[in-house]
Amino acid sequence: METAGEPRARAELPDADDLPEVLLDLGVPHEDINALVALRDRLWANPEARWLLDRCADALVREIGAVGRGGRVPVLPEEWGELGRCFPLYVYVAALPRVREYHRGRGIPDDVSRRTLADLGRHLAVHRRARGSRGLMVPEWHGLHFRGELYQLGRLQFQRAVLGERMGAATAAAGHDAGPGDPCLNLHITDFRGPLTPRACDRSLASAREFFARHFPEERYRTAVCHSWLLDPQLPDRLPADSNIVRFQQRFHLADGYGREPDDGTPIGFVFGDRELPVAELPRRTALERAVGDHLRAGGHWYGGHGWFPL
Numbered sequence: 083m084e085t086a087g088e089p090r091a092r093a094e095l096p097d098a099d100d101l102p103e104v105l106l107d108l109g110v111p112h113e114d115i116n117a118l119v120a121l122r123d124r125l126w127a128n129p130e131a132r133w134l135l136d137r138c139a140d141a142l143v144r145e146i147g148a149v150g151r152g153g154r155v156p157v158l159p160e161e162w163g164e165l166g167r168c169f170p171l172y173v174y175v176a177a178l179p180r181v182r183e184y185h186r187g188r189g190i191p192d193d194v195s196r197r198t199l200a201d202l203g204r205h206l207a208v209h210r211r212a213r214g215s216r217g218l219m220v221p222e223w224h225g226l227h228f229r230g231e232l233y234q235l236g237r238l239q240f241q242r243a244v245l246g247e248r249m250g251a252a253t254a255a256a257g258h259d260a261g262p263g264d265p266c267l268n269l270h271i272t273d274f275r276g277p278l279t280p281r282a283c284d285r286s287l288a289s290a291r292e293f294f295a296r297h298f299p300e301e302r303y304r305t306a307v308c309h310s311w312l313l314d315p316q317l318p319d320r321l322p323a324d325s326n327i328v329r330f331q332q333r334f335h336l337a338d339g340y341g342r343e344p345d346d347g348t349p350i351g352f353v354f355g356d357r358e359l360p361v362a363e364l365p366r367r368t369a370l371e372r373a374v375g376d377h378l379r380a381g382g383h384w385y386g387g388h389g390w391f392p393l
Contacts (some may be wrong), residue, residue, distance in 0.1 A: 142174075143184075156170075197234045199227055
């Protein structure tokens with residue numbers, strides 16, 4: 083994150099009495115609360131950490147609401163230990179009042195705001211599943227939530243974005259009335275939220291059409307896009323035709339023009355919890371686990387997929 087210059091204001095954190103309620107509202111697992119409250123005091127007593135907190139929290143929300151212009155929360159050196167792994171969480175907590183103010187200004191319902199920001203706690207669970215410790219695997223990911231760019235609407239997350247050159251060329255070539263640089267909604271699929279059923283996706287999409295028309299009326303979203311291993315065109319050959327993933331993929335027009343580099347670690351991470359697991363040891367408990375693992379054990383690879391459909 084760019085931290086040059088003085089922040090507009092010093093970052094504030096709730097004290098030890100109030101912090102547990104804030105963390106619970108952010109979906110932080112109960113077993114992490116006490117340790118994070120204690121770690122907060124360590125951070126507050128560390129001048130270097132306080133200096134960095136001021137600048138990171140300010141940069142994060144300095145241009146809140148603008149697409150693609152927020153600062154990034156840094157990954158700190160390993161020698162910072164648990165304080166370094168959890169430091170991004172305190173940046174987000176410090177930015178929370180500004181985020182909630184922005185949501186209220188847009189008229190965003192409290193339940194949507196709460197469920198969106200609670201993705202922070204979900205990713206603490208993701209980190210523990212993969213690493214067995216407290217922290218955030220991809221600290222900068224939550225900047226999208228805390229800058230007002232991404233919203234949880236039912237089963238799916240929707241990120242305010244713009245069509246890039248390759249995806250915009252694909253939509254325009256198909257005769258769709260949107261091209262490079264036009265607004266789009268980038269779909270993300272979260273873990274720990276049950277199956278990806280067609281009904282749940284339909285409800286999310288219906289909510290998104292209403293939500294963005296109401297709360298961002300100046301931005302006309304005509305296109306949904308997704309960049310995910312779930313759009314790898316090999317999946318229908320490995321899964322039952324009526325599987326939720328295959329039916330999700332069928333919503334999209336797959337776009338060409340992207341590089342085709344193997345990305346085996348991403349499906350391993352999402353399906354099994356740890357992208358570093360040895361392929362030979364991957365479990366075969368579900369149809370999806372068998373599909374992902376057996377394909378790799380047979381010498382195949384998985385790739386990212388890219389698709390779109392009109393809203």
